[in-house]
Structures are given as structure tokens and as C-alpha cells.
Amino acid sequence: MRSISGLMILVAAATFYLYLLSTNLPPGPKRKPSEDQREKSGEDSDPDPGSEEVRTLTFPSDLEELQELAELLKFYKTEHTAYVLLLFCSAYLYKQSFAIPGSSFLNMLAGALFGPWQGLFLACVLTTVGSTYCYLLSRTFGKQHIVRMFPEKVSLLQRKTEENRSSLFFFLLFLRFFPMTPNWFLNVTAPILNIPMSIFFFSVLIGLIPYNFICVRTGVILSEISSLDDLFSWSTLLQLLAIALVALIPGALIKHYSQGTLKLDELDKNGHQLDKKLR
Structure with missing residues (x-):
């Protein structure tokens, strides 16, 4: 019970910190009310320049929310670069450290905010550091619970x-x-499997580059389109195809190496079923 209570205290503290960071926003852009809102309120002129919409930041759950959040944070980035960087890193590490799904949307957000190469660098570093925090939390608080x-x-x-x-x-x-x-699941079970932290660290850093690359480049593309027609244009489709082909190269090399070196028979048979049960 002590381990569970300690973990809950850490989760609560991290959640409170992220809440404070996301609610105490610096001065941001002002939005004009829609025409319908103006007609209902009987106002034909622009709103008071001093009025500002209260903004709350949440994790995106679909592409529409992702685009809206990216547009908002792009404005903040021009005026408050350090704040946006701190907020993004904190949110990413929060998800990774506590094994919360949804890193793909944050990877795409990295591409939209910081560009293809800075975004990829950030995604790789934060994925690795966050996974290592998850490894340490599992080793300290959760090994027996995960086995059970x-x-x-x-x-x-x-x-x-x-x-x-x-x-x-x-x-x-x-x-x-x-x-x-x-x-x-690999992050939380690594301490149970007696995987050294150094090997775990570099396997995450290198092993997730293709996945991070695809997500970040997709985020860059999504930030540049304004409609579904742009998404299905030949230019966009060719870019996505090129991204997929580049990301497949490391995987093909590893798979070629594994055929003569690694023992994966039982894992191949049960892996997909295991994945479905853990989702």
C-alpha cells in the first residue's frame, strides 16, 4: 500500500503542476464573436479591445482539436517561446512518465509548433526521458502490482x-x-525483465525514431493544410508516402537481422493477441 500511496502522491503533484501551468497563461490572442453571437447580442461593432476569451488547454483527442491547439500555441510561441516550450515538455513528460496513451498527437503537435527537425529532436528526447521516468517509477512503485x-x-x-x-x-x-x-507496457515491464537502464534508454531513443519521424512530419503537413481537399492532394499524399518509405528502412534492416539472430517464434504467434488485450 505504501508504494501505491507514494505513486498517487507523485501523480497528484504532477497533475497539479500541469494544471497550474496550463491555466496561468500569458496574455493571448483575442477572438471576435461570430456573426450569430453578434446578432443575438445586438452588437454590430467589434468587441471591447480589453475583453479576452478565457482559454483552457487540454490534451487533443482528435485532429480537429490538434489543429486548434496548434494554432493557439503558435501565437503564444511568437510572444512566449520559453513558456510554450516548458508547457509542451511538461505535458509530454507527464504522459510518458505515467504511461498515458496519446503520444502520437503530441508528436504531431511538435511538428506543427517546432518544425520537422526541431520537432523530431524534441519528440525523441522527450520520449526517451519520459520512458526512463516510467521505468524508474515502475521499478520503485509498481513491479509487484504489474506482475499481479x-x-x-x-x-x-x-x-x-x-x-x-x-x-x-x-x-x-x-x-x-x-x-x-x-x-x-514495455516501459513498465522493463525493470521486471531485468533490462539495464542504459540499454533501455538507447533502445527507446533509437527504436522510436521511425515512429516519431512519421508523427512529426504528419504534424508539419497538417499544420499547413486548411481543408480536407488539401489533405487528399497529390502533393500531400506523395509527402506522406515518402515519409512512410523512409521510416520503413530501419525496420526492414532490423527484421533482416532478427531472422538469423533473434528467437521470436512464440512472440510472433502471441504478440498481436497480447497487444489487443493491453489496449
Whole structure:
């Protein structure tokens, strides 16, 4: 119970910090009311320049919310770059550290806000650091609880990890390139599997580059389109195809290496079923 209470205190403190950061916004853009709102209120002129809409920031759950959030933060970035960077890093580390799904939207937001290369750099660093925090939290607070909640899944991963101990780094890269289990589950089970932190750190940093690359580049493209017609244009489709092909190259190399080196038979058979049960 002590471990659970300690973890809950950390979650509560981090949530409170993120809440304060997202609600104490610097002065932002003012929005004019729509024509319908003006007709209802009987106003034909612009609103009072001193009036400002109260803004609250939330994690995006779909592409429309992502675009709206990106547009808002782009304004703040021109005036308050340090604030936007701190807010983005804090939100990303919050999700990664506590194994909360939804990193793909934040990766796309990184591309929309910081561009393709700075966004990719940020996504890779934050993914790695956040996953390492998750590793440490699991090792400190949750090992016994994870084994109790997912005994069969942990047992399968533990068995395959031991079989591939001589090629552990490439085994972990394979799991990142071809996620038969969710990334968050690999993060929380890594201490149970006795994976050294250094190997875990670099396997996340390198293994998630293709995934981060696809998401960040997609975010860059989405930030440049204004309608669905733009999304399905030949230019956009060719860019997405090129991104997918580039991201597939590292995975193809790892898969070629794994065929003669790694032992994945049982994992191949049960991996997709394991992934579905953990979603």
C-alpha cells in the first residue's frame, strides 16, 4: 500500500503542476464573436479591445482539436517561446512518465509548433526521458502490482527476453520497430525483465525514431493544410508516402537481422493477441 500511496502522491503533484501551468497563461490572442453571437447580442461593432476569451488547454483527442491547439500555441510561441516550450515538455513528460496513451498527437503537435527537425529532436528526447521516468517509477512503485495484473504477458516477455539476452539491444529495437506490445507496457515491464537502464534508454531513443519521424512530419503537413481537399492532394499524399518509405528502412534492416539472430517464434504467434488485450 505504501508504494501505491507514494505513486498517487507523485501523480497528484504532477497533475497539479500541469494544471497550474496550463491555466496561468500569458496574455493571448483575442477572438471576435461570430456573426450569430453578434446578432443575438445586438452588437454590430467589434468587441471591447480589453475583453479576452478565457482559454483552457487540454490534451487533443482528435485532429480537429490538434489543429486548434496548434494554432493557439503558435501565437503564444511568437510572444512566449520559453513558456510554450516548458508547457509542451511538461505535458509530454507527464504522459510518458505515467504511461498515458496519446503520444502520437503530441508528436504531431511538435511538428506543427517546432518544425520537422526541431520537432523530431524534441519528440525523441522527450520520449526517451519520459520512458526512463516510467521505468524508474515502475521499478520503485509498481513491479509487484504489474506482475499481479498481467501475469501471463509478463511471463511471456520475460521468457523471450532471457532467450535473447545475448542480443538484448537488438531484441528491444525489434519490439520498438514492430510493437507487438504497446510501448507503455514495455516501459513498465522493463525493470521486471531485468533490462539495464542504459540499454533501455538507447533502445527507446533509437527504436522510436521511425515512429516519431512519421508523427512529426504528419504534424508539419497538417499544420499547413486548411481543408480536407488539401489533405487528399497529390502533393500531400506523395509527402506522406515518402515519409512512410523512409521510416520503413530501419525496420526492414532490423527484421533482416532478427531472422538469423533473434528467437521470436512464440512472440510472433502471441504478440498481436497480447497487444489487443493491453489496449
